[in-house]
Amino acid sequence: MPAYDVAVVGAGVVGLAIARAFAQDGASVVVLERQPGPGREQSTHNSGVVHSGAFTRPGTLRARLAVEGNRRMFDEAPRLGVAIERCGTLVVARVDADVPRLWEYERWAAANAVDGVQRLGSSEAKEIEPALAPCAAALWVTSGGRIDAAGLVRALDNDLARLGADRRFDFDLASALRGDSGWTLSTRLGESVEAELVVNSAGVRAARVAGLFGSTGHRVYPCLGEYARVVGEKRSWLRTMVYGFPPPGYPGIGVHLTRTTSGDVLIGPTATYIDSMDPPPLPHTSLATFAELASAYLPGLTERDLEPAGAGVRAKTVPPGSGEAFGEFEIVEEPPGSGVVHLFGFESPGLTASFATADHVRAHWPVGRT
Ligand SMILES: Cc1cc2nc3c(=O)[nH]c(=O)nc-3n(C[C@H](O)[C@H](O)[C@H](O)COP(=O)(O)OP(=O)(O)OC[C@H]3O[C@@H](n4cnc5c(N)ncnc54)[C@H](O)[C@@H]3O)c2cc1C
Numbered sequence: 001m002p003a004y005d006v007a008v009v010g011a012g013v014v015g016l017a018i019a020r021a022f023a024q025d026g027a028s029v030v031v032l033e034r035q036p037g038p039g040r041e042q043s044t045h046n047s048g049v050v051h052s053g054a055f056t057r058p059g060t061l062r063a064r065l066a067v068e069g070n071r072r073m074f075d076e077a078p079r080l081g082v083a084i085e086r087c088g089t090l091v092v093a094r095v096d097a098d099v100p101r102l103w104e105y106e107r108w109a110a111a112n113a114v115d116g117v118q119r120l121g122s123s124e125a126k127e128i129e130p131a132l133a134p135c136a137a138a139l140w141v142t143s144g145g146r147i148d149a150a151g152l153v154r155a156l157d158n159d160l161a162r163l164g165a166d167r168r169f170d171f172d173l174a175s176a177l178r179g180d181s182g183w184t185l186s187t188r189l190g191e192s193v194e195a196e197l198v199v200n201s202a203g204v205r206a207a208r209v210a211g212l213f214g215s216t217g218h219r220v221y222p223c224l225g226e227y228a229r230v231v232g233e234k235r236s237w238l239r240t241m242v243y244g245f246p247p248p249g250y251p252g253i254g255v256h257l258t259r260t261t262s263g264d265v266l267i268g269p270t271a272t273y274i275d276s277m278d279p280p281p282l283p284h285t286s287l288a289t290f291a292e293l294a295s296a297y298l299p300g301l302t303e304r305d306l307e308p309a310g311a312g313v314r315a316k317t318v319p320p321g322s323g324e325a326f327g328e329f330e331i332v333e334e335p336p337g338s339g340v341v342h343l344f345g346f347e348s349p350g351l352t353a354s355f356a357t358a359d360h361v362r363a364h365w366p367v368g369r370t
Contacts, residue, residue: 004030004166005367007185007195009173009209011035012043013149014346015201016156017358023163027367030193031165032185034172039153042203043351045225045312047258047266049241050074050145051349052089055253058111062329062349065360067112069353070143076355080155082148083261089144090120090128091243093136094296098245102137109141116142131237133299144241148261149351168193173202176212176340183213183339197367200342204277204315210342215334218344221316222277223251225269228290229309230301237298238265244297246271249323251316253348255293266309267294273320274313283308317345329353331360341365 008019011033023029035041053067077084093102109117118140120128125138160167174188176198186192202209207218230237238259246254252271259265267290274280287303295301317327330344341361350357 003193004028004195006030006197006199007032007183007193008199008201009185010201010203011038011157011167011169012041012201012203013039013152013156013351013354014343014357015199016153016160017354018199018201018361019165020156020160020163021358021362022367023160023165025362025367029160029165030195031160031167032171032173032193033167033169036169038157038167038169039150042312042315042347043153044150045310046149046348046351047256047269048146048149048260049089049258049349049352050084050147051352052109052114052141052143053112053349054089054109054114054117054141055091055105055243056108056112056349057326058108060328061331062326062353063112065329065353065356066349067114068359069349069356070145072355072359073147073352074145077147077152080152080159082151082155084145084147085261086143086145087240087259088128089141089241089243090125091139091141092125092132092297093138094133094244096136099137101245102139106139114141114143118142129239129242131298132242133297146241146258146261147351173209173212178338196339197365198340199361200340201346203346204313206315206342206344206346210334213334213338213340215340215342218342219317219319220344221319222274223314223316223347224272224274224279224284224311225252225314226282226285226311227266227268227309228287228306230265230267230305231307232305234298234301234305235263235265237301242297250325251318251320252325257294257297264309267306268309269312271314273316277313279311279313282311284311314347315345316347329357331357331364333365
């Protein structure tokens with residue numbers, strides 16, 4: 001008999017939420033994490049935005065899990081004692097040329113059944129964000145929010161302990177062998193665990209982990225997202241979250257301005273494909289560049305008002321030069337019946353979607369329900 005019903009590879013928010021869902025169903029669960037603690041990669045190096053799902057291409061799993069994930073996050077986070085606020089999101093067309101893209105977002109929001117979307121003129125937008133530069137038009141999305149992502153990681157990890165699930169840190173999965181009744185998962189140091197079902201939620205390393213199970217056809221392209229933080233009195237210049245439109249072909253939603261649950265104002269993330277799965281030496285982007293990007297929205301912000309604020313590495317499945325901003329969230333058992341479920345492409349809005357993703361995995365691969 002396998003020692004565990006389920007092993008989840010990766011203790012990011014998505015892996016932890018999946019592990020918790022199985023543990024809540026009474027399954028015996030272990031989380032395997034190569035780092036010394038939970039959530040050290042994408043899950044604590046992000047904007048902490050709870051996306052509405054309004055700006056996600058309709059008809060995709062990504063859109064469905066974002067919209068559902070927003071609702072689930074606002075249910076679960078307060079229960080877990082995690083700071084979360086429904087502060088709203090402002091999307092700004094700074095110039096007339098951006099307005100058609102704004103209305104496209106409005107259509108996407110309607111197709112994704114996102115409520116609380118409102119067209120605003122420049123003066124109405126300034127009522128929400130008084131320091132904002134004049135704009136051609138804006139959309140106000142009331143369901144957008146922010147969460148303490150590091151707090152969510154801690155709360156999920158604590159809840160797993162409460163539910164009796166094991167977490168093995170410093171467990172860098174290096175080999176997987178299929179036996180009669182499940183998988184034996186081992187590190188190079190010879191530690192191993194056995195499990196009947198394996199969920200690969202290894203973020204930017206998901207394709208590498210998939211290769212250990214014989215699934216060699218996947219690629220994940222690391223993409224650096226770097227931040228600057230506003231320091232001093234100009235921190236009061238932002239209340240909510242302000243998004244604009246990046247140049248066509250940009251690999252993401254564009255640099256935006258976010259007020260976090262702790263009151264920090266972040267500018268970023270940038271989007272630069274890199275060769276390594278870990279961030280390069282930082283800072284990589286100059287404060288002058290951040291100031292130029294941000295002052296288009298908050299005029300008067302200069303590089304003297306900013307300091308570097310770290311970076312995350314996205315797990316992108318669209319290659320450099322593809323012209324696509326985002327790939328799809330892929331959740332596949334490969335080959336069918338193998339007992340290994342892989343998650344690919346869990347970049348943004350993967351934080352938002354974490355509980356909805358866990359519901360999806362639990363519904364498709366039920367284990368432990370009595
Ligand atoms: C810059 C940036 C900004 C973002 N902003 C937002 C946002 O505002 N809102 C939002 O909803 N989403 C956002 N995201 C996306 C969100 O952070 C991710 O989708 C989410 O954190 C993914 O969680 P995860 O558990 O899949 O991956 P991760 O947090 O990356 O966790 C994967 C884990 O797997 C472990 N691992 C890898 N290989 C192995 C191995 N061989 N053995 C054991 N463990 C292994 C890693 O150490 C890691 O801890 C952003 C992401 C980035 C990078």
